[in-house]
Amino acid sequence: MTAPYIPHYFGEAVERKLRSRMGWLTAGVASSVPWPKDDVWVRYDGEDYIIRGTEQNGKPSPPCISVACDRVNVDDALSKVYRFTSIIGWFNGGYVDVSGYTHGSHPILYGDPRNVFSTIGVFGKKAFDCNHMPLVRDENTRKALAFYREGRRLQHVHDSYAFLSFYKVIESQFADGRQKGAWIDANLDALTDNTAARVAELRANGLDVGMHLFESGRCAVAHATAGKDIVDPDIPSDRRRLSADLDVIAGLARLYILKELQVPDAHESYRVRDRLEPWSNLMDSRTLQELREGKVPATVDGLQGQKVAVGLWPDGAVPGLEDMTMHVDAIGPGVVRVVLFNPRLTICLVFVLDFKNGRIHTQLEDGSMCQTDKVQPDETDVRAYATYFHRVIGNAVAELAIGGLEPVDCEVVIPVNIIPQNPDTAIEEAVERFRQSKAGQ
Incomplete structure (x- = not known):
């Protein structure tokens, strides 16, 4: 996958860019990846994105992303931000998710302190770096990253819906459910650490792990049919089971994006990228x-x-x-x-x-x-x-x-x-x- 050099601009260059046109959309984001203190302008895949820093004029400021936006193309601009947040969160090993937006003639910041935040700050004037972030142009890959973004945002907030989002990363790539199941079965042994331990535990209990993830996870979360297995929010054991299985499906989702869709994150890019190309x-x-x-x-x-x-x-x-x-x-x-x-x-x-x-x-x-x-x-x-x-x-x-x-x-x-x-x-x-x-x- 192409991962080109991405120019980053700081300081006065950003100010000139923000003054260069009328018409902007600014999306407030919730982020678990390091966020810059000062504004950064990056040019990614031919588009301009202004990463709005957590400090403006010496005062705290909500993390946002500003993009050019004409009055009649608000949805197009917002969709562009969604796609950008998917890849930048994936690349940096966390999530960046849009919590709300505003648009107008000027790049007004969007701030809702309950939903717009960064859990990790970046110190230093020019510490933010998304250089050599891969270009995502395949529609299936875009969808997988969107579901992965949802899953990462929901982790530690709502295990059930996080599980469903991670499952959809894989499910969205197969028209045939049997092929999806076969891929999951074939890749369970590639999981490591606590996810591998959970797989071993399920197997020790005599369970078909792939079928267990589908029936007791995906279907039990998505459906609540009388007489069928569901994840009951009032049953502690149901919640504990799903929480334990969440790491497994999250690990499989990440593995699918890395291995099958071949989208490197920053660590993988550092390992495999030929600097001299x-x-x-x-x-x-x-x-x-x-x-x-x-x-x-x-x-x-x-x-x-x-x-x-x-x-x-x-x-x-x-x-x-x-x-x-x-x-x-x-x-x-x-x-x-x-x-x-x-x-x-x-x-x-x-x-x-x-x-x-x-x-x-x-x-x-x-x-x-x-x-x-x-x-x-x-x-x-x-x-x-x-x-x-x-x-x-x-x-x-x-x-x-x-x-x-x-x-x-x-x-x-x-x-x-x-x-x-x-x-x-x-x-x-x-x-x-x-x-x-x-x-x-």
Whole structure:
């Protein structure tokens, strides 16, 4: 499934966007995923979404999502928000669900404190991240995610309806009930932890687990026919049984979306996504295949001399590092070590491209400021290098962009045996030391 680079914009860019048109719909949401403190504008699948932060002008604010909306297309705009909340909740391992909305000429916030809330906040100006969230364009997948969103929202609120929503994730994908049952039976052993324990318990009691989930769960919740099994809200044992089975059907629903519909969440995306895929067309197919197989190709000419902008997500290129030139330093089994130089050859940055595993690593310890008798770093160089170094060592994500291709993101640097300084302070101290050294010459 396609999971493209998703631009994120903060601060004044968001304000300009909100002032750029008349006509907005704002949906208040209930969220169990980390929510930003400040507004964030993301562009996902060609559409603009403004994630409204939990703080506005220093005061608490309801979590909302604003989208462009003409007066006659309210339902279309609201449906777009529903679809977006489904995928953003799934991707982040929780739920985001619309609790109400308002629309008008301006992006008015919607707030009902009983139903619009975020159970987890995000601290930091630019901590919100839904980059590489998969695009959902298949109708069956959209429905499955919608039912999953309902189920997650209802968990710990109403077990019966949560169970029914999770069951519908799977049921909605089959026209033949026997095929649905066969899939459930075939995948029960793929469940882990407490869900596997519940399956083992049911089997130990001599139950057909798939049939039990259907009759004592799905049908008993959905129907209340006289003389038939139902989930009686006044019978504690009925409620306990359904609550115990809820984890099983929730686990199966999640497994179906991951395995059968192949929609990765953030953890799965991190595990399987090939960071270097945007650069695959820079080399001939044979060279790329050899690298991915862990072999040593004769050359990687497609990388040599490439112009690279070195940036920090989500801000883009670091001033002073926008025009680096790539030089191939070494080639190993499936990996290429490259060195980037700025035009004046006063900044050197080193990266290892691991094509076999689809990763790119920044080698902070090998980068440096450079000087010769003829060329020495200036203050712009010092600030650029210090910004890159101290922010990356402070866990910022470095990214490299070549031309109009999607940026490739580096693995986060985990400092060992050091306590990183505050990046802002460290950068200014580096610049001040440079100024003092120049003044003393």
